[in-house]
Amino acid sequence: MSDVEKSDGPPSEQPERCPNCGASVETGRDGALGAATCEVCGASLSLSVVDGGVPATPGSGGKRNPLALVVVAVVAAAMLYFGFHMARRSGPAPPRITKSGPAPDFTLQSLDGKSMRLSDLRGKAVLLNFWATWCSPCKIEMPWFIELQKQYGAQGLQIVGVAMDDSSKEDIAKFAKDMGVNYPVLLGKEEVGDAYGGVPALPETFFISRDGKIVDKIIGLKGKAEIEDSIKRALNTQAPNPPATSASVSLPLQAQK
Secondary structure (H helix, E strand, O other): OOOOHHHHOOOOOOOOEOOOOOOEOOEOOOOOEOOOEOOOOOOEOOHHHHHOOOOOOOOHHHOOOHHHHHHHHHHHHHHHHHHHHHHHHHOOOOOOOOOOOEOOOOEEEEOOOOEEEHHHHOOOEEEEEEEOOOOHHHHHHHHHHHHHHHHHHHHOEEEEEEEOOOOOHHHHHHHHHHHOOOOOEEEOOHHHHHHOOOOOOOOEEEEEOOOOEEEEEEEOOOOHHHHHHHHHHHHOOOOOOOOOOOOOOOOOOOOOO
């Protein structure tokens, strides 16, 4: 019988071999390697040879974990991303608005589609109120503003509301109508809010004198009496002098001959 025909029995297990020279590796009774080195070539033997795994590549113990490198790269990218966007958001600090300083001028569109400029109200005391339709404290003080406009309007008070939200013009107009607002409501812009110190909270109200200077500021909801006191302070200021006009010069009559 040939060698091929003799192979009908159960196949014998393939012996483990040295990863360097291919020589057969003998194991001890406990399954451990019979020697720490190959008896033929003297190469170091890995435990994975006994387990039937792929031999470790020489020097692989010094390699870094690929997963750790990926985690480090993701964290670094995230830090760069958020750092960049935080730097963009921070930008230059908004100007500091102080009392007795001039009120920043602006031009905004009113709900009726007209442009309104703050400096056009020079000579009046102005209550400039930054608010939003979603602001609950704003809804509390609005009825007070309506009453105060009726009470002090004849004395030169003009209340102006600046809507600082993303609602549509139609929604803001409906809100103002439902509240019975009797003073101009303007559609706010971010740059106007920045000009007034960034408007960190709503409502925020500025009281402007007749000559265009800020005499008081209230952040958040205050009592009606405190608001009224600030209105009186703005009303008790001097209006700016009207611009001087060139005096008319009368020509002398010619002497009669």
